[in-house]
Amino acid sequence: MFDSLYAALAAVPPAELVLVAVMAFVASLIGGVAGYGTGVLMPLVLVPIAEPENVVPIVGMTALFTNPSRAVAFREYIDWRRVGIVAACALPTCILGAYGFTRLTGRGALIVIACTLLASVPLRRILQSRGFVIGDRGLGIGAVGYGVLVGGTSGSGIVLLSLLLACGLTGRAVVATDAMVSVIVGIAKVSVFGIAGVLTPKVIAFALMIGVVVVPGAFIAKALVERMPVRVHTAILDGVIIIGGVFLMWNAFAR
Template identity: 50%
Template sequence: MLPFADLLLIGGAAFFAALVGGVTGYGTGLLLPPVLVPLIGAEAVVPVIGLSALFTNASRVAAYRPDLDIDRLRRIAPVALPATLLGAYGFTLLSGRGAAILIGAMLILLVPLRTLARRRGLVLTGRGLTAASFGYGVVNGGTSGSGVMLLTLLMAAGLTGPQVIATDAAISFLLGISKSGMFAARGALDLRLAGLALMIGAAAVPATFLARRLAHLLPGTWHLRLLDGAVLLGGFLLILRAG
């Protein structure tokens, strides 16, 4: 069992990450790894965040339910689900050092991916959407913070604003169930880690509903820039520690 001070730190980080994620549409899985890796090890981070995200995404679906796009959900989830299982299985084969390097590298790469896609006005339909959904599934299964990739995919498929947040949460919830099942079956998610994930999820739920209110009050994109800076710094720190 972790010391109380560490649990308090994790709970606070979970609340803040969920608050940011609820406002921006992503960030929860990107901000937590730099806090969790030194405390529970890199190999436990993706399973713990994956299970805790079930609570975050369920509450986000409830908060944004009227904005859920069922059509995009049906197009993306069935393709991404088997790919998620494949990615999760691959992650269980990594060592602690390999897991840390993979997570850190993905944190660094996903931020410019979102920026590049937005600037180029990426549009996805038909086969392009199917291929992107499969690629997202693999990344989602094996890393933390892939929500930025799904966010980009949904925006490229024509969704905007609250539609993106609601549909992202619904897809992530469905994939998270299968992902956590794979980790449990492979022995990467025991009762101790499941308890920690439950605590993180409980700390994140109230932040999600608070974020729903803040999303309409914050002007401009300054919060996205701060988030991107924090994510990039965290990614570099994880890689340096693994080295």
């Protein structure tokens, strides 16, 4: 098994591996500060290097490193009641979404990822501008739709983030609760990918490499969270998401 993992990474030029590692560390810092970012930034470098159909499984496995470390770093701020509501409602549809992704072609995977990226920015701004507020029932209903997205796409964390903000959580409580929910649905998602046979040596090798890089980012982010202007980071991230979404969509139709 080790030989196959090593062979998968050895086939990739060292410069590209370094690029993936650097992006992973930056994404983990942004994710730890803003509550999301890893799932929307990593596809920008993984699509041309690891192939589109491998991106969601790689990011899904990587999340099993990113989110537990973030949950531990912010553990005192976790809202366990909201975690239970979202997990109970999102798990069934997450499994369906993950299975649906395994049936996509390379072009289909590119289109799904690109659409998720492009829709995430206006969705967040619309919800914030309207002062969207929901109760536990609305959170559960929203979690059903979130489950489909998180199961079959990369970068859907913005939906969960918006739901948690809309139900009254703020600041570090959002980051912590988001991370704990993501741990739970992430295990279900990766389990489906494993059963479907999409966790190839290449997927596992990239996920392990990225995982080693992203774990320290959560703890560094916690140390910086009170010093870094989240609004500035969010604005930069929005720009990167839009550019990346357009680039991936162009690649999908140029194939």
